[in-house]
Amino acid sequence: MIDYIKLKFYFLMIKKIALILIAIILLTACEGILNTSGVEITIIDAANPIQVNVPEGSSVAEAIVTAGLKINALDKIDPALTITLSTQTTITITRVTEEFVVEESVLPFDHQTVKNESLQEGQTVLIQSGVNGRKQSIYRIVYENGLQVSRSFVSSETLVPAQPEIVMVGVQSPYSVVSIQGIIVYISSGNAWAMEANTGNRRPVVTTGDLDGRIFTISPDRNWLLFSRSTDEDSKTEINHLWLINLSSETPSLIDTGITNVVHYAEWVPGKTRTLTYSTAELSASPPFWNANNDLIQARFDIDGTLIDKKNIVDTNSGGLYGWWGTSFKWSPDGSQLIYMRPDSIGAVYIPDGTLEPLVQILPYQTESVWAWVPEVSWSKDGEVLYTALPKDASTNPSESTNLTALLMESRQLIPLVMDCGLFCIPSSSSTGLTGMEYVAFLNAILPDQSEVSKYNLFVMDKDGSNRTKLYPGEGIQGLQAQMVYWEPVENPIDVPRLAFIAQGNLFLADLQSNSVKQVTGDGSIVKIEWK
Secondary structure: OHHHHHHHHHHHHHHHHHHHHHHHHHHHHHHHHHOOOEEEEEEEEOOEEEEEEEEOOOEHHHHHHHOOOOOOOOOEEEOOOOOEOOOOEEEEEEOEEEEEEEEEEEEOOOEEEEEEOOOOOOOEEEEEOOEOEEEEEEEEEEEEOOEEEEEEEEEEEEEEOOEOEEEEEEOOOOOOOOEEEEEEEEEEOOEEEEEEEEEEEEEEEEOOOOEEEEEEEEOOOOOEEEEEEEOOOOOOOOOEEEEEEEOOOOOOOOEEEEEEOOOOOEEEOOOOOOEEEEOOEEEOOOOOOEEEOOOEEEEEEOOOOOEEEEEEEEOOOOOOOOOOOOOEEEEOOOOOOEEEEEOOEEEEEEOOOOEEEEEEEOOOOOOOOOOOOOOOEEEOOOOOEEEEEEEOOOOOOOOOOEEEEEEEOOOOEEEEEEOOOOOOOOOEEOOOOOOOOOEEEEEEEOOHHHOOOOOEEEEEEEOOOOOOEEEEOOOOOOOEOOOOOEEOOOOOOOOOOOEEEEEOOEEEEEEOOOOEEEEOOOOOOEEEEEEO
Protein backbone atom coordinates (compact mmCIF):
# COMPACT_ATOMS: atom_id res chain seq x y z
CA MET A 1 0.00 0.00 0.00
CA ILE A 2 2.84 2.30 0.89
CA ASP A 3 4.58 1.43 -2.45
CA TYR A 4 1.42 2.31 -4.40
CA ILE A 5 1.21 5.71 -2.69
CA LYS A 6 4.86 6.38 -3.51
CA LEU A 7 4.42 5.43 -7.11
CA LYS A 8 1.41 7.68 -7.42
CA PHE A 9 3.36 10.51 -5.82
CA TYR A 10 6.27 10.02 -8.20
CA PHE A 11 3.87 9.92 -11.16
CA LEU A 12 2.29 13.21 -10.14
CA MET A 13 5.69 14.82 -9.70
CA ILE A 14 6.83 13.68 -13.14
CA LYS A 15 3.62 14.94 -14.72
CA LYS A 16 4.06 18.30 -13.02
CA ILE A 17 7.63 18.59 -14.19
CA ALA A 18 6.56 17.69 -17.71
CA LEU A 19 3.90 20.38 -17.68
CA ILE A 20 6.44 22.90 -16.45
CA LEU A 21 8.86 21.91 -19.29
CA ILE A 22 6.09 22.18 -21.86
CA ALA A 23 5.18 25.63 -20.57
CA ILE A 24 8.79 26.72 -20.74
CA ILE A 25 9.08 25.44 -24.33
CA LEU A 26 5.88 27.23 -25.36
CA LEU A 27 6.99 30.45 -23.69
CA THR A 28 10.36 30.24 -25.42
CA ALA A 29 8.70 29.65 -28.79
CA CYS A 30 6.34 32.56 -28.29
CA GLU A 31 9.21 34.79 -27.28
CA GLY A 32 11.05 33.76 -30.47
CA ILE A 33 7.99 34.62 -32.53
CA LEU A 34 7.48 37.93 -30.84
CA ASN A 35 11.13 38.82 -31.24
CA THR A 36 11.20 38.14 -35.14
CA SER A 37 12.46 41.45 -36.77
CA GLY A 38 10.81 43.18 -39.86
CA VAL A 39 11.47 46.30 -41.98
CA GLU A 40 8.93 49.04 -42.50
CA ILE A 41 8.89 50.05 -46.16
CA THR A 42 7.13 53.00 -47.80
CA ILE A 43 6.37 52.54 -51.48
CA ILE A 44 5.41 55.68 -53.39
CA ASP A 45 3.64 54.43 -56.50
CA ALA A 46 3.12 57.34 -58.92
CA ALA A 47 2.87 59.73 -55.92
CA ASN A 48 0.54 57.34 -53.99
CA PRO A 49 2.19 56.09 -50.74
CA ILE A 50 1.78 52.47 -49.60
CA GLN A 51 3.11 51.01 -46.32
CA VAL A 52 4.34 47.45 -46.15
CA ASN A 53 6.38 45.34 -43.66
CA VAL A 54 8.84 42.81 -45.08
CA PRO A 55 11.40 40.53 -43.49
CA GLU A 56 14.85 42.00 -43.10
CA GLY A 57 17.01 41.03 -46.09
CA SER A 58 14.18 41.17 -48.61
CA SER A 59 14.86 42.80 -52.01
CA VAL A 60 13.10 45.82 -53.45
CA ALA A 61 11.42 43.51 -55.97
CA GLU A 62 10.07 41.30 -53.14
CA ALA A 63 8.74 44.34 -51.29
CA ILE A 64 6.87 45.46 -54.39
CA VAL A 65 5.40 41.97 -54.82
CA THR A 66 4.38 41.96 -51.15
CA ALA A 67 2.55 45.24 -51.74
CA GLY A 68 0.67 43.58 -54.61
CA LEU A 69 2.03 45.95 -57.24
CA LYS A 70 3.01 45.16 -60.82
CA ILE A 71 5.92 46.76 -62.67
CA ASN A 72 5.78 47.56 -66.40
CA ALA A 73 8.74 47.43 -68.77
CA LEU A 74 9.24 51.21 -68.97
CA ASP A 75 8.68 51.99 -65.26
CA LYS A 76 11.54 53.50 -63.26
CA ILE A 77 12.30 52.03 -59.77
CA ASP A 78 14.47 53.77 -57.16
CA PRO A 79 16.34 52.09 -55.56
CA ALA A 80 16.97 49.27 -58.06
CA LEU A 81 14.95 46.04 -57.82
CA THR A 82 17.96 44.01 -56.69
CA ILE A 83 18.82 46.20 -53.68
CA THR A 84 18.54 44.43 -50.29
CA LEU A 85 16.40 46.10 -47.59
CA SER A 86 17.76 46.25 -44.03
CA THR A 87 16.36 49.53 -42.69
CA GLN A 88 13.34 51.67 -43.21
CA THR A 89 13.37 52.61 -46.87
CA THR A 90 11.27 54.59 -49.32
CA ILE A 91 10.83 53.00 -52.71
CA THR A 92 9.75 55.30 -55.53
CA ILE A 93 7.95 53.90 -58.57
CA THR A 94 7.71 56.29 -61.52
CA ARG A 95 5.10 55.03 -63.97
CA VAL A 96 6.36 55.54 -67.54
CA THR A 97 4.18 55.26 -70.63
CA GLU A 98 4.75 56.12 -74.28
CA GLU A 99 2.67 56.84 -77.35
CA PHE A 100 3.48 57.33 -81.03
CA VAL A 101 1.72 60.11 -82.85
CA VAL A 102 1.54 60.61 -86.60
CA GLU A 103 1.51 64.14 -87.98
CA GLU A 104 1.19 65.36 -91.55
CA SER A 105 2.88 68.53 -92.70
CA VAL A 106 3.55 70.53 -95.86
CA LEU A 107 6.68 69.71 -97.85
CA PRO A 108 7.66 73.04 -99.45
CA PHE A 109 8.72 73.01 -103.08
CA ASP A 110 12.20 74.11 -104.18
CA HIS A 111 12.98 76.97 -106.53
CA GLN A 112 15.32 76.13 -109.39
CA THR A 113 16.84 78.49 -111.89
CA VAL A 114 18.26 77.14 -115.13
CA LYS A 115 20.40 79.26 -117.43
CA ASN A 116 19.66 79.01 -121.12
CA GLU A 117 21.72 80.62 -123.84
CA SER A 118 18.92 80.24 -126.41
CA LEU A 119 16.82 82.89 -124.62
CA GLN A 120 17.55 86.60 -124.71
CA GLU A 121 19.53 87.85 -121.75
CA GLY A 122 17.24 88.60 -118.80
CA GLN A 123 14.24 86.83 -120.31
CA THR A 124 12.58 84.30 -118.00
CA VAL A 125 10.30 81.42 -118.83
CA LEU A 126 8.41 79.38 -116.24
CA ILE A 127 9.12 75.79 -117.20
CA GLN A 128 7.30 74.17 -114.31
CA SER A 129 5.10 75.55 -111.54
CA GLY A 130 6.04 74.64 -108.01
CA VAL A 131 3.64 72.47 -106.02
CA ASN A 132 3.96 71.72 -102.32
CA GLY A 133 4.06 68.12 -101.26
CA ARG A 134 3.01 66.38 -98.06
CA LYS A 135 4.99 64.33 -95.63
CA GLN A 136 4.09 62.18 -92.64
CA SER A 137 6.23 62.27 -89.49
CA ILE A 138 6.11 59.91 -86.50
CA TYR A 139 7.02 61.16 -83.02
CA ARG A 140 7.47 59.26 -79.74
CA ILE A 141 6.01 60.97 -76.67
CA VAL A 142 7.03 59.76 -73.18
CA TYR A 143 4.98 60.37 -70.04
CA GLU A 144 6.08 59.96 -66.40
CA ASN A 145 3.26 59.64 -63.89
CA GLY A 146 0.95 61.05 -66.54
CA LEU A 147 3.03 64.14 -67.37
CA GLN A 148 4.82 64.53 -70.74
CA VAL A 149 8.60 64.59 -70.31
CA SER A 150 9.90 64.15 -73.86
CA ARG A 151 8.98 64.22 -77.54
CA SER A 152 11.39 62.76 -80.09
CA PHE A 153 11.38 62.28 -83.86
CA VAL A 154 11.17 58.65 -85.05
CA SER A 155 10.80 58.67 -88.84
CA SER A 156 9.22 60.43 -91.77
CA GLU A 157 7.75 59.42 -95.10
CA THR A 158 6.94 61.52 -98.13
CA LEU A 159 3.27 61.03 -99.00
CA VAL A 160 3.23 63.37 -101.99
CA PRO A 161 6.59 64.62 -103.34
CA ALA A 162 6.95 68.32 -103.90
CA GLN A 163 7.26 69.52 -107.47
CA PRO A 164 9.99 72.16 -107.81
CA GLU A 165 9.42 75.45 -109.53
CA ILE A 166 11.75 75.73 -112.51
CA VAL A 167 12.44 79.04 -114.15
CA MET A 168 14.60 79.26 -117.26
CA VAL A 169 16.62 82.47 -117.41
CA GLY A 170 18.16 83.76 -120.61
CA VAL A 171 21.86 84.60 -120.49
CA GLN A 172 24.01 86.23 -123.08
CA SER A 173 25.79 83.52 -124.99
CA PRO A 174 28.43 83.52 -127.69
CA TYR A 175 27.49 79.94 -128.57
CA SER A 176 25.61 79.54 -131.82
CA VAL A 177 22.90 76.94 -132.24
CA VAL A 178 24.16 73.75 -133.88
CA SER A 179 22.00 71.15 -135.64
CA ILE A 180 22.35 67.60 -134.35
CA GLN A 181 21.13 64.13 -135.25
CA GLY A 182 19.57 61.82 -132.69
CA ILE A 183 18.95 62.99 -129.13
CA ILE A 184 21.37 64.26 -126.48
CA VAL A 185 20.33 63.89 -122.84
CA TYR A 186 22.24 65.39 -119.95
CA ILE A 187 22.05 65.87 -116.19
CA SER A 188 22.23 69.43 -114.88
CA SER A 189 21.65 70.31 -111.21
CA GLY A 190 20.16 66.87 -110.57
CA ASN A 191 17.62 67.20 -113.40
CA ALA A 192 17.51 65.56 -116.82
CA TRP A 193 17.32 67.60 -120.04
CA ALA A 194 17.06 66.64 -123.68
CA MET A 195 18.27 68.26 -126.92
CA GLU A 196 16.75 67.33 -130.26
CA ALA A 197 17.20 68.66 -133.81
CA ASN A 198 19.52 71.43 -132.60
CA THR A 199 21.34 72.52 -129.45
CA GLY A 200 18.90 75.37 -128.84
CA ASN A 201 15.91 73.02 -128.70
CA ARG A 202 16.10 71.93 -125.07
CA ARG A 203 13.41 70.62 -122.79
CA PRO A 204 13.35 69.39 -119.19
CA VAL A 205 12.69 65.66 -118.92
CA VAL A 206 13.01 64.91 -115.20
CA THR A 207 12.79 67.77 -112.70
CA THR A 208 13.03 65.99 -109.35
CA GLY A 209 16.53 67.38 -108.66
CA ASP A 210 17.79 64.04 -107.27
CA LEU A 211 19.35 62.18 -110.21
CA ASP A 212 22.59 60.67 -108.87
CA GLY A 213 24.18 60.08 -112.29
CA ARG A 214 25.09 56.45 -111.65
CA ILE A 215 22.71 55.20 -114.33
CA PHE A 216 21.68 57.42 -117.25
CA THR A 217 21.05 55.79 -120.62
CA ILE A 218 18.68 55.96 -123.60
CA SER A 219 17.04 52.86 -125.06
CA PRO A 220 18.13 51.75 -128.56
CA ASP A 221 14.84 53.01 -130.06
CA ARG A 222 15.35 56.41 -128.30
CA ASN A 223 11.92 56.14 -126.69
CA TRP A 224 12.95 55.49 -123.09
CA LEU A 225 15.35 57.05 -120.62
CA LEU A 226 16.61 54.85 -117.78
CA PHE A 227 18.06 56.74 -114.82
CA SER A 228 18.80 56.41 -111.12
CA ARG A 229 17.57 58.65 -108.33
CA SER A 230 19.14 58.86 -104.89
CA THR A 231 17.02 57.81 -101.92
CA ASP A 232 16.38 59.55 -98.63
CA GLU A 233 19.54 60.04 -96.55
CA ASP A 234 17.82 58.28 -93.65
CA SER A 235 17.28 55.10 -95.67
CA LYS A 236 18.93 52.09 -94.06
CA THR A 237 18.44 49.65 -96.93
CA GLU A 238 18.49 51.54 -100.24
CA ILE A 239 21.15 53.44 -102.16
CA ASN A 240 19.00 54.49 -105.10
CA HIS A 241 16.08 53.52 -107.36
CA LEU A 242 15.95 52.93 -111.11
CA TRP A 243 13.28 54.89 -112.94
CA LEU A 244 11.94 55.10 -116.51
CA ILE A 245 10.40 57.90 -118.50
CA ASN A 246 8.97 57.72 -122.01
CA LEU A 247 10.77 60.37 -124.09
CA SER A 248 8.29 60.04 -126.95
CA SER A 249 5.19 60.67 -124.82
CA GLU A 250 3.53 64.10 -124.90
CA THR A 251 2.67 63.79 -121.21
CA PRO A 252 5.41 61.58 -119.78
CA SER A 253 5.28 60.38 -116.19
CA LEU A 254 7.99 58.92 -114.02
CA ILE A 255 7.85 55.13 -113.66
CA ASP A 256 9.48 53.42 -110.69
CA THR A 257 10.90 50.11 -111.92
CA GLY A 258 11.07 48.74 -108.37
CA ILE A 259 14.77 48.04 -108.93
CA THR A 260 17.06 49.34 -106.17
CA ASN A 261 20.73 49.54 -105.23
CA VAL A 262 22.29 49.76 -108.69
CA VAL A 263 25.73 51.31 -108.33
CA HIS A 264 27.81 50.55 -111.42
CA TYR A 265 25.82 48.96 -114.18
CA ALA A 266 22.46 49.03 -115.94
CA GLU A 267 22.18 48.84 -119.73
CA TRP A 268 19.55 48.39 -122.42
CA VAL A 269 20.00 45.13 -124.31
CA PRO A 270 20.56 45.78 -128.05
CA GLY A 271 18.11 43.99 -130.30
CA LYS A 272 15.53 43.41 -127.56
CA THR A 273 12.49 45.60 -126.95
CA ARG A 274 12.35 47.40 -123.57
CA THR A 275 14.80 44.93 -122.01
CA LEU A 276 17.64 45.84 -119.72
CA THR A 277 20.27 44.14 -117.61
CA TYR A 278 21.66 45.42 -114.33
CA SER A 279 23.83 44.48 -111.34
CA THR A 280 23.05 45.20 -107.69
CA ALA A 281 24.75 45.91 -104.37
CA GLU A 282 23.89 45.85 -100.68
CA LEU A 283 24.07 48.93 -98.47
CA SER A 284 27.05 49.01 -96.08
CA ALA A 285 27.81 51.18 -93.06
CA SER A 286 31.46 51.66 -94.04
CA PRO A 287 33.01 53.25 -97.17
CA PRO A 288 32.30 52.97 -100.02
CA PHE A 289 28.95 52.26 -98.33
CA TRP A 290 28.04 49.25 -100.46
CA ASN A 291 29.09 45.65 -101.03
CA ALA A 292 28.59 44.51 -104.61
CA ASN A 293 26.60 41.38 -105.39
CA ASN A 294 28.37 41.00 -108.76
CA ASP A 295 25.15 39.57 -110.14
CA LEU A 296 23.49 40.14 -113.51
CA ILE A 297 19.71 40.38 -113.78
CA GLN A 298 17.57 40.86 -116.89
CA ALA A 299 14.27 42.76 -116.72
CA ARG A 300 11.66 43.28 -119.44
CA PHE A 301 8.93 45.93 -119.53
CA ASP A 302 5.71 46.37 -121.46
CA ILE A 303 4.74 49.37 -123.59
CA ASP A 304 3.54 51.22 -120.47
CA GLY A 305 6.79 50.66 -118.60
CA THR A 306 5.37 47.96 -116.32
CA LEU A 307 7.73 45.15 -115.38
CA ILE A 308 6.77 41.94 -117.19
CA ASP A 309 9.41 39.51 -116.04
CA LYS A 310 12.81 39.34 -114.42
CA LYS A 311 15.43 36.61 -114.36
CA ASN A 312 18.96 36.04 -113.10
CA ILE A 313 21.71 35.57 -115.67
CA VAL A 314 24.61 35.58 -113.20
CA ASP A 315 23.94 34.75 -109.55
CA THR A 316 25.42 36.68 -106.64
CA ASN A 317 29.12 35.88 -106.28
CA SER A 318 32.34 37.12 -104.67
CA GLY A 319 33.48 38.93 -107.82
CA GLY A 320 37.12 37.91 -107.51
CA LEU A 321 39.78 40.17 -106.02
CA TYR A 322 38.32 43.49 -104.84
CA GLY A 323 34.90 42.02 -105.55
CA TRP A 324 33.33 44.28 -102.94
CA TRP A 325 33.65 47.17 -105.42
CA GLY A 326 31.62 45.48 -108.14
CA THR A 327 31.48 44.00 -111.63
CA SER A 328 30.36 45.86 -114.74
CA PHE A 329 29.20 44.50 -118.10
CA LYS A 330 28.96 45.59 -121.75
CA TRP A 331 26.80 44.25 -124.58
CA SER A 332 28.11 44.10 -128.14
CA PRO A 333 26.26 46.39 -130.62
CA ASP A 334 24.05 43.54 -131.89
CA GLY A 335 23.39 42.07 -128.43
CA SER A 336 24.97 38.72 -129.27
CA GLN A 337 27.95 38.97 -126.90
CA LEU A 338 28.40 40.17 -123.35
CA ILE A 339 31.65 41.12 -121.62
CA TYR A 340 32.26 41.51 -117.90
CA MET A 341 34.85 43.84 -116.34
CA ARG A 342 36.11 43.67 -112.77
CA PRO A 343 39.30 44.71 -110.93
CA ASP A 344 41.13 41.43 -111.64
CA SER A 345 39.96 40.44 -115.13
CA ILE A 346 37.98 41.01 -118.31
CA GLY A 347 36.02 38.11 -119.69
CA ALA A 348 33.04 36.74 -121.58
CA VAL A 349 29.62 35.94 -120.12
CA TYR A 350 27.85 32.91 -121.55
CA ILE A 351 24.16 33.73 -121.40
CA PRO A 352 22.59 30.24 -121.29
CA ASP A 353 24.11 29.34 -117.91
CA GLY A 354 25.72 32.60 -116.75
CA THR A 355 29.26 31.21 -116.61
CA LEU A 356 32.20 33.59 -116.81
CA GLU A 357 35.30 32.94 -118.94
CA PRO A 358 38.27 35.20 -118.15
CA LEU A 359 39.90 36.52 -121.32
CA VAL A 360 42.51 38.80 -119.72
CA GLN A 361 43.86 38.55 -116.17
CA ILE A 362 44.78 41.84 -114.47
CA LEU A 363 46.91 42.58 -111.43
CA PRO A 364 44.43 44.71 -109.41
CA TYR A 365 45.48 48.30 -108.97
CA GLN A 366 46.36 49.01 -105.33
CA THR A 367 44.43 52.22 -104.79
CA GLU A 368 45.12 52.25 -101.03
CA SER A 369 41.67 53.79 -100.68
CA VAL A 370 37.99 52.83 -100.74
CA TRP A 371 37.68 52.44 -104.52
CA ALA A 372 38.87 49.96 -107.10
CA TRP A 373 39.95 50.42 -110.71
CA VAL A 374 37.87 48.62 -113.32
CA PRO A 375 38.88 49.06 -117.00
CA GLU A 376 36.20 50.46 -119.31
CA VAL A 377 35.58 48.70 -122.65
CA SER A 378 34.11 49.63 -126.03
CA TRP A 379 33.05 47.25 -128.79
CA SER A 380 33.83 47.76 -132.45
CA LYS A 381 30.62 48.11 -134.44
CA ASP A 382 31.04 44.60 -135.93
CA GLY A 383 31.58 43.03 -132.49
CA GLU A 384 34.95 41.56 -133.51
CA VAL A 385 37.22 43.87 -131.47
CA LEU A 386 37.11 45.03 -127.87
CA TYR A 387 38.96 48.26 -127.02
CA THR A 388 40.08 48.71 -123.42
CA ALA A 389 42.87 49.98 -121.14
CA LEU A 390 45.19 47.22 -119.96
CA PRO A 391 48.60 46.86 -118.29
CA LYS A 392 51.26 45.52 -120.65
CA ASP A 393 50.97 42.08 -118.96
CA ALA A 394 49.25 40.31 -116.05
CA SER A 395 52.14 41.07 -113.67
CA THR A 396 52.35 44.82 -114.36
CA ASN A 397 50.80 47.31 -111.97
CA PRO A 398 48.22 49.29 -114.01
CA SER A 399 49.49 52.57 -112.54
CA GLU A 400 52.97 51.96 -113.97
CA SER A 401 51.94 51.35 -117.57
CA THR A 402 48.43 51.26 -118.98
CA ASN A 403 47.97 50.95 -122.72
CA LEU A 404 44.92 51.34 -124.94
CA THR A 405 44.65 47.81 -126.27
CA ALA A 406 42.58 46.03 -128.92
CA LEU A 407 41.41 42.53 -127.98
CA LEU A 408 40.56 40.44 -131.05
CA MET A 409 37.62 38.36 -129.89
CA GLU A 410 38.08 35.39 -132.23
CA SER A 411 41.82 34.82 -131.67
CA ARG A 412 42.01 36.36 -128.16
CA GLN A 413 45.05 38.31 -129.38
CA LEU A 414 45.98 41.57 -127.60
CA ILE A 415 47.30 44.44 -129.74
CA PRO A 416 48.56 47.59 -127.95
CA LEU A 417 47.48 50.72 -129.85
CA VAL A 418 48.38 53.63 -127.54
CA MET A 419 51.14 53.31 -124.95
CA ASP A 420 50.85 54.82 -121.45
CA CYS A 421 47.46 56.44 -122.00
CA GLY A 422 46.61 56.23 -118.29
CA LEU A 423 44.14 54.42 -116.06
CA PHE A 424 41.17 56.32 -117.45
CA CYS A 425 41.78 56.41 -121.18
CA ILE A 426 38.16 55.13 -121.61
CA PRO A 427 37.95 54.29 -125.33
CA SER A 428 34.75 54.92 -127.31
CA SER A 429 34.27 53.35 -130.73
CA SER A 430 31.95 54.97 -133.30
CA SER A 431 29.07 52.63 -134.16
CA THR A 432 28.03 54.67 -137.19
CA GLY A 433 29.86 56.72 -139.76
CA LEU A 434 31.43 56.81 -143.17
CA THR A 435 31.13 53.49 -145.01
CA GLY A 436 34.14 51.35 -144.22
CA MET A 437 35.41 53.81 -141.63
CA GLU A 438 35.40 53.49 -137.88
CA TYR A 439 36.89 55.81 -135.31
CA VAL A 440 38.03 55.31 -131.74
CA ALA A 441 38.01 58.27 -129.35
CA PHE A 442 40.06 58.01 -126.17
CA LEU A 443 41.50 60.06 -123.34
CA ASN A 444 45.26 60.36 -122.86
CA ALA A 445 46.66 61.31 -119.45
CA ILE A 446 48.58 64.59 -119.44
CA LEU A 447 50.67 63.13 -116.58
CA PRO A 448 50.85 59.39 -117.38
CA ASP A 449 52.79 58.54 -114.22
CA GLN A 450 50.03 60.21 -112.15
CA SER A 451 47.08 59.15 -114.27
CA GLU A 452 44.88 58.50 -111.24
CA VAL A 453 44.67 62.26 -110.57
CA SER A 454 45.79 63.65 -113.94
CA LYS A 455 43.66 65.64 -116.35
CA TYR A 456 43.28 64.13 -119.84
CA ASN A 457 43.54 65.14 -123.48
CA LEU A 458 40.88 63.98 -125.94
CA PHE A 459 42.17 62.12 -129.03
CA VAL A 460 40.60 60.31 -131.95
CA MET A 461 42.15 57.71 -134.25
CA ASP A 462 41.23 55.11 -136.84
CA LYS A 463 40.28 51.72 -135.47
CA ASP A 464 43.79 50.33 -136.20
CA GLY A 465 45.44 53.10 -134.17
CA SER A 466 46.54 55.21 -137.14
CA ASN A 467 45.82 58.89 -137.88
CA ARG A 468 45.85 59.88 -134.25
CA THR A 469 44.57 63.44 -133.75
CA LYS A 470 44.22 65.58 -130.64
CA LEU A 471 40.83 67.28 -130.41
CA TYR A 472 40.87 68.93 -126.98
CA PRO A 473 42.13 70.97 -125.18
CA GLY A 474 43.87 73.73 -127.07
CA GLU A 475 46.93 75.59 -125.88
CA GLY A 476 46.53 77.00 -122.38
CA ILE A 477 43.17 75.27 -121.75
CA GLN A 478 42.64 72.90 -118.86
CA GLY A 479 42.36 69.19 -119.66
CA LEU A 480 39.33 66.97 -119.13
CA GLN A 481 38.15 65.00 -116.16
CA ALA A 482 37.93 61.25 -116.83
CA GLN A 483 34.64 60.53 -118.63
CA MET A 484 32.94 58.55 -121.35
CA VAL A 485 32.59 60.53 -124.60
CA TYR A 486 29.73 59.89 -127.05
CA TRP A 487 29.47 59.69 -130.82
CA GLU A 488 26.72 61.29 -132.89
CA PRO A 489 24.30 58.65 -134.29
CA VAL A 490 24.46 59.81 -137.91
CA GLU A 491 21.88 58.38 -140.29
CA ASN A 492 23.70 58.90 -143.59
CA PRO A 493 26.66 56.53 -143.99
CA ILE A 494 28.69 59.23 -145.74
CA ASP A 495 28.44 61.58 -142.74
CA VAL A 496 31.32 61.78 -140.27
CA PRO A 497 29.94 61.69 -136.70
CA ARG A 498 30.81 64.33 -134.12
CA LEU A 499 31.83 63.76 -130.51
CA ALA A 500 30.12 65.09 -127.40
CA PHE A 501 31.99 65.59 -124.12
CA ILE A 502 31.93 67.67 -120.92
CA ALA A 503 34.47 70.37 -120.07
CA GLN A 504 34.14 72.58 -116.96
CA GLY A 505 30.51 71.51 -116.62
CA ASN A 506 29.53 72.45 -120.18
CA LEU A 507 28.69 70.45 -123.28
CA PHE A 508 31.13 70.55 -126.19
CA LEU A 509 30.92 69.08 -129.69
CA ALA A 510 34.04 68.06 -131.61
CA ASP A 511 33.93 68.02 -135.43
CA LEU A 512 36.37 65.54 -136.99
CA GLN A 513 36.11 66.99 -140.49
CA SER A 514 37.14 70.49 -139.48
CA ASN A 515 39.12 69.35 -136.43
CA SER A 516 37.24 72.01 -134.44
CA VAL A 517 35.45 72.09 -131.10
CA LYS A 518 32.31 74.10 -130.27
CA GLN A 519 30.93 74.88 -126.85
CA VAL A 520 27.13 74.66 -126.86
CA THR A 521 26.15 75.32 -123.21
CA GLY A 522 27.41 77.77 -120.64
CA ASP A 523 25.69 77.06 -117.34
CA GLY A 524 28.61 75.01 -115.97
CA SER A 525 26.43 72.43 -114.20
CA ILE A 526 26.38 69.41 -116.55
CA VAL A 527 27.71 66.20 -114.99
CA LYS A 528 26.50 63.41 -117.29
CA ILE A 529 25.59 63.06 -120.96
CA GLU A 530 24.55 60.48 -123.54
CA TRP A 531 23.95 60.78 -127.28
CA LYS A 532 21.91 58.22 -129.14
